[in-house]
Amino acid sequence: MLTASHIDRVVQLALDEDAPWGDITSETFIPAGTRATAVLSAREPGVLAGGDVFAAAFRLTSTDTGVTVHVADGERFSAGETLATVSGPARGLLRAERIGLNFCQRLSGIATVTSAFVAAVDGTGVRIADTRKTTPGLRALERHAVRCGGGHNHRFSLSDAVMAKDNHLAVLTSRGMSVTEAIRAARARLGHTTTIEVEVDRIDQIEPVIAGGADIIMLDNFTLDELREGVTIVDGRAVVEASGNVTLETVRGIAETGVNVISSGALTHSIRSLDLGLDMIVDGV
Incomplete structure (x- = not known):
């Protein structure tokens, strides 16, 4: 079973690797206190996996960030569908963006391929x-x-x-x-x-x-x-x-x-x- 504590350990390591001394681009270009909303959307159909992992990337970056995942792990989605919405400090969203995407894209790729194998032996x-x-x-x-x-x-x-x-x-x-x-x-x-x-x-x-x-x-x-x-x-x-x-x-x-x-x-x-x-x-x- 995938536990919340295990997710946090893995995601924190990824965040530390990606911004070991902070995100100098966002800290230079984005004014402090700026807030933003980000929408995770599908550019192709698939099966979602890693919704909690995606959310953890933003939660661990800023406690003042809210994440709503609209599609549950294991559910199919279509191209163009909104999968999650994130709101919070813009600097935090930009820092967590790549890590959240990397995990969700890879895990959803695995889930999608697996579902094709399962369908093939139905x-x-x-x-x-x-x-x-x-x-x-x-x-x-x-x-x-x-x-x-x-x-x-x-x-x-x-x-x-x-x-x-x-x-x-x-x-x-x-x-x-x-x-x-x-x-x-x-x-x-x-x-x-x-x-x-x-x-x-x-x-x-x-x-x-x-x-x-x-x-x-x-x-x-x-x-x-x-x-x-x-x-x-x-x-x-x-x-x-x-x-x-x-x-x-x-x-x-x-x-x-x-x-x-x-x-x-x-x-x-x-x-x-x-x-x-x-x-x-x-x-x-």
Whole structure:
């Protein structure tokens, strides 16, 4: 869950980075006490994410600033629609403008792309999930945006879940331990509420992983035919996740192979920020 305290920490860091010793342009050109209103509007359609993050940029810059967000996170909007209105000291609005826009544009871009992936697999029952391929320091925000777009979150961090990937298995097998033995040994050390996910990149790895008691099997970079074969082999004995080079063009075909989850790093690492604009009006002018 994205908390207010986490939003404030991330946004304050961004504000400090952008104006470490103040905004010398606004302080030079804008008379003290000048008040203004700014309108956040959409220049293209999309799904909103980051309304609270946008508001925090202005709230943390000036306590005498009011922000009204007109579209809730997760709601669709049209080009030309007003998304938020901000009123307060003009200097504060100008200082927070870029930071508020940067966050809202990027997060809304993630939500919009995610919603397109979710729509592409409609009717299949497959979940669209993100990965840990997020911007360092922005994971909680970007994963919130994925949820706004109708997607689901994978493990949040390395501390959250057991997920043995190819490099883990390579280390174990080089020491003479079989995959089945390794999974059973891990299971014996874990609490009963912890699930185990194992990544495989070959069909012949599936049965040994199931024999070890894995709860989730990730089929990494499998072809569609291999995915169908993998689903048949697993036969309901574990949750099947597909991953690797998932795009909006390929995701429907992957979903129709019978997998349960499709995870895609493209939801967060390859998105285009949405085109949003913030137009300023000096009060009384």
